Amino acid sequence: MTIHSTSEASEAYIALGANLGDREGTLKEALNRLNQHAGIEVVRCSSVYETEPVGYLDQPQFLNMAAVLRTTLAPEALLHEMLDIESQLGRVRDVRYGPRTVDLDLLWVENQSFDTPDLTLPHPRMLERAFVLIPLNDVVPQKEESSGLRQFITAALQDIDGREGIRLWTTNVWDGGSEHSGS
Numbered sequence: 618m619t620i621h622s623t624s625e626a627s628e629a630y631i632a633l634g635a636n637l638g639d640r641e642g643t644l645k646e647a648l649n650r651l652n653q654h655a656g657i658e659v660v661r662c663s664s665v666y667e668t669e670p671v672g673y674l675d676q677p678q679f680l681n682m683a684a685v686l687r688t689t690l691a692p693e694a695l696l697h698e699m700l701d702i703e704s705q706l707g708r709v710r711d712v713r714y715g716p717r718t719v720d721l722d723l724l725w726v727e728n729q730s731f732d733t734p735d736l737t738l739p740h741p742r743m744l745e746r747a748f749v750l751i752p753l754n755d756v757v758p759q760k761e762e763s764s765g766l767r768q769f770i771t772a773a774l775q776d777i778d779g780r781e782g783i784r785l786w787t788t789n790v791w792d793g794g795s796e797h798s799g800s
């Protein structure tokens with residue numbers, strides 16, 4: 618049986634990236650669409666950073682950011698909504714690690730781990746990628762001892778090669794959007 622929602626809300630951390638079209642506008646629209654879902658509230662956003670492409674190099678620079686959601690959706694259902702929003706915003710999957718109008722990755726959900734063909738949680742590559750870690754560091758509380766996420770980030774930040782290829786784009790990308798439709 619698949620559980621689509623739970624009555625208790627959980628905190629979920631996501632990464633957003635975009636390197637085609639109106640990158641900043643698409644990131645805002647992805648946040649609006651998440652927040653419009655009755656089971657999802659966007660609680661906090663990082664700054665937006667412009668980053669050099671990693672992995673597949675022959676593509677435009679990305680804008681990357683992270684956000685904290687509160688959600689009553691189970692992780693599989695949340696990922697389903699995120700993939701749906703990627704498609705609505707013109708994401709086409711062709712080149713692995715290649716250009717995209719928007720990429721939404723589910724990084725971490727409190728007290729949850731998954732290892733299925735469709736969902737791995739925590740996200741297996743999040744601690745290797747400065748374009749994920751630096752925005753995530755903005756939104757994870759400095760003194761969060763319970764989940765362990767803060768300790769993982771602090772340790773991983775010490776292992777990455779500084780902030781080369783990562784520039785601040787804007788500190789304030791999202792104004793809260795239109796009303797959240799949940800209670």
Ligand SMILES: Nc1ncnc2c1ncn2[C@@H]1O[C@H](COP(=O)(O)OP(=O)(O)OP(=O)(O)O)[C@@H](O)[C@H]1O
Nearest residue numbers: 713714720721722723724735736737738739740742
């Ligand atoms: N934690 C997760 N967050 C997002 N997608 C995930 C996760 N775990 C598994 N997936 C699966 O990965 C698939 C491919 O995702 P996607 O095309 O965005 O990968 P990518 O962005 O090119 O690479 P990467 O996963 O390294 O960021 C999705 O269809 C999804 O089912």
Ligand SMILES: Nc1nc2c(c(=O)[nH]1)N=C(CO)CN2
Nearest residue numbers: 634668669670671679714748
């Ligand atoms: N700078 C940067 N490089 C990438 C990114 C991204 O979001 N930012 N996403 C990728 C596919 O997951 C591959 N490479």
